[in-house]
Amino acid sequence: MSQLLPVLTENWDVERSWTLEGYGPYAALDRALTLEQDAVIEEVKASGLRGRGGAGFSTGTKWGFLPPLGDLPRYLVVNADESEPGTCKDIPLLMASPHTLIEGIAISSYAIRSHSAFIYLRGEVVHVYRRLLAAVREAYAAGHLGKDIHGSGYDLDVIVHAGAGAYICGEETALLDSLEGRRGQPRLRPPFPAVAGLYACPTVVNNVESIAAVPAIIGHGPGWFDSLGTETSKGVGIFSLSGHVKEPGQYEAPLGITLRELIDFAGGMREGHTLKFWTPGGSSTPLFTAAELDVPLDFESVAKAGSMLGTRALQIFDDSVCVVRAVLRWTEFYEHESCGKCTPCREGTYWLKQVLARLEKGDGTAEDLDLLLDQCDNIAGKSFCALGDGATAPIISSVTLFRDEYIAHFEHGGCPFDREASVAWS
Template sequence: MPVTPVLTRRWNVPESWTLATYERLDGYQGLRRALAQAPDDLIKLVKDSGLRGRGGAGFPTGMKWGFIPQGDGKPHYLVINADEGEPGTCKDAPLMKADPHSLIEGIVIAAYAVRANRAFIYLRGELIHAARRLRAAVAEAYEAGYLGRDILGSGFDLDLVVHSGAGAYICGEETALLDSLEGRRGQPRLRPPFPATHGLYASPTVVNNVETIATVPFIVNYGVDWFRSMGRERAPGPKIYSLSGHVTRPGQYEAPMGTTLRELLDMAGGVLGGRKLKAWTPGGSSTPLLTADHLDVPLDFEGVQEAGSLLGTAALMIMDETVDMLPVVRRLTQFYAHESCGKCTPCREGTTWMVQILSRMERGHGDSDDVDTLVDACDNIFGRAFCALADGATSPIVSGIKHFRNEFLPITPVGPSGSTPSGSANGTAAAGKAADTPGAYAGAH
C-alpha cells in the first residue's frame, strides 16, 4: 500500500527539530496564510476539513473551536493535551521530539482562530527529551517572531507555556488536566459546565491533542479537498498508528484513516516470529480487545466502533498465539487500579477488588463463580464515574472474557483422583510464564 507521509515527513530529516530545518521544509507558511484570514474563516476551514480529535474521542475539531463564546469579555485559553499515558501509545512523544515546530505552528493558528492569547502544553512528566526539544523550539519561535507580541506584524499576541506534569495517568482526562494545570490535585470535574465555557481558570478553553493540532498547518497550507482525499468520508486525513508487542518492526506508522491492521502488519513485517495473531487493542489498553477475526476492520472511529471497540489513541498492542489472556488482563487492570485518582467509589474500590479476583484466579485458586463476579463488577463500574478511566478499566476484562472465556475458567479436575490443580484453562504454568515474559503484556508502560 503506497503511503505518502504527511505528519511524519520531517522525522528522518537531519536536525528536524530545529527552526532552520522546519522553515526550509515549508514551516510557518500555514501560519502566514492563517493570519491573513479572519478567525471565523479558519474555524470554518477546519470544520469543512472534517478533522477529528486524535486523542481518543474523535470529536470534530472545528466544532469544538466553534463552541468558544465570543465577545464575552473573558480571556480565552488553548491547552494542548500532551500527557500521553495510555499504555501502548507512543505517537505524540516522537512527534514533539522530531518535529516540535509543527505543534507550535498549529498552536498559534488554533489560538488565533479561537481568540486565545495564552496557550499551554501540558506535557507528561516522564517525557524529558520531548520537554527539552519543545522548550528549545518555543525559545526559537519567540526569537523569530512566531510567538510573543504582534506575531508577524498581524497585531495578534500569544504566549506559550510548556508545563510538565507529575506522571499521573488521570491527567490525560481533560478536566483533571485543567485542575492540575491550575495547581490542584488532578481529578476529573463534573460536567456540565464544559471547558468550552468554564475551563482553565473558569474561562473558555479549548483542549486539543498534540497530533490534532500538528495536523492543522497542513490543512491551512493544502486545503480541504487535499485533506479529504485521504482517509474515509466520516474520518478523513492521515493518522499515526502505534504498533507494539509481538510485531516484527514495532514503531509508529503513518497511514490514511481507515487503514486496516492487516495492512499495517504488512508494513511492520507481520507478527513476530511468523506466529499467529491472537488478540490486539485498536486504541490502547482502555479499548476492548479484538481478535484475528478483526484484521480487516477499518481503523477509523466508526469502523472500530462497529466491530465492538474504540479507535482511542490508535495504539495497537499485538498479542500472538502464545499469550495467556488471564495475566494480560490482570496486569492491565492493575494499571488502572494504580492510576485511579480515588475520587469515585466504583473506580477506586471496584478496580482494586477486580485485581484481587484476577490475581487469585492467576494463582490457580479461582472458582466457577469468579467470571460472573467480574462481569457483574464491570457492569456496576461502567458509566458510574466522573471520567472514562473506570470505563477503560472494564474494557480488558469484559472483552477478554467475551473472546477468551475458557482461559478465565478453572480447570476441571481429571483422572481417578480428581487431583488436577485449578487454574486458568491454559494451566497455571502457562499463566506464570506469560506474566513474566517480556512482550506478554505488549503495552508495558
C-alpha cells in the same frame, strides 16, 4: 492495498528535524494570518478533522462552542499527557518535530482568538520537555511566537507545563485542575471547559495530534485533507504498532487502513507465531482478534465491530501470551491510577485486581468469572469519568472471547502458559 502517507511524520528523517532549521518556515501560519479568524475555523471544520485524542469529535465544531467574546480571556490547552499503556504517538511526534505542534498552536490560537496557550506534558519525559522548551524558544526568537507575530499585530504566548505524572490528568478537566495547581481530579460538568475551563475562562482543550494536523490543513487546503481517509473519518493518523511484530513503530496512513495492511508494513508477525489478540485503540478499548484483521481502522467501522479507535495504539499479542495475565497487568495500572474521587472506580478497580489475580494464579472458580463481570457492570457507565469504563473494557471483552482460557487456569491450578504448569498437564 492502502499506502502509508507521511504528513505529520513527513520530516522525521530530516537531519535534526526537531530544530527550526530542520522543520522549515511557518508557511501555513503565514497563510492563516491573512484570513479572518472565523475563516480559519471554517477551513478546519470543512477538512473533517476529528479529535485524535480518542473521542473523535469534530475539532472545528469544538472550537465553535466558545461563547461570544467578552471580558474574559480565551485559552488553548494542548493535552500532551500521554499515559495509557500502549499509546505512543504524541511523545514521538514531540520528540521528532515539536515545531509541527507549535505552528499548529499558533494557527489554532489565532483562530479562536486566544493570546495564551499551554502545553501540558507528562512530566516523566524530561528529554521531551527539554526539547519542547528549546523549540518554543526558537519559535520566539524567529518571531513565530510573542508580540506582533509575522507583522500581523497578533500576539501569542506559549507556556510548557510539566505535569507530575498522573494518568487521570489525561482527562481534560483533571488536566485543567492540575494546570491550576490543584490535585488532578475530573470536574463535574456542566459547565464545560468551552464556557468555564482554565481559570474559569473559555478554554479549548485538544490533543497534540489534533493541533499538529492544523498546519497541513491550512497549508494544503481543507479539500485535500477531506479527500483522505473514509467518508466520515477524514485525514491521516499515526498508528502505533507495538508488541509482537517484526518492526514496531509509528506508521502514518489515511484512516480506514486495516491491521492486516499495517502488519505487512511492519514486516509481519514474529517468526513461528500467529496473532492472538490486539487492541485497536489502547488498553482501555475492547479487544479484537484475528477475526477483525480486515476491519477498516476508522471511527465508525471499529465501533460497529465492537470496540473503539481511540488513540490508535495497536498492541499486538501473539499466541505465546496469556490473555488473563495481560488483562491483569492493565487492571493493575488502572487501579493504581484511579484518582479515588468516585466509589465505583476507586473501590471497583481494586476488587477487579483481586479477582483477576486469583484467577491468574489458578486459585479462582467459575463463580469468580461471574463475580468479575458483575463488578464490571457496577463500574462501567457509573464512574465519574471514563477511567472506569476503560478499566472494564478489556476485562469484559477478554472473558467473552477467551472464556476457555480463564477456565483453564482454575481447572488446572495455574497458568497454562507457565512452563512448569504445561509440563505437569502434559
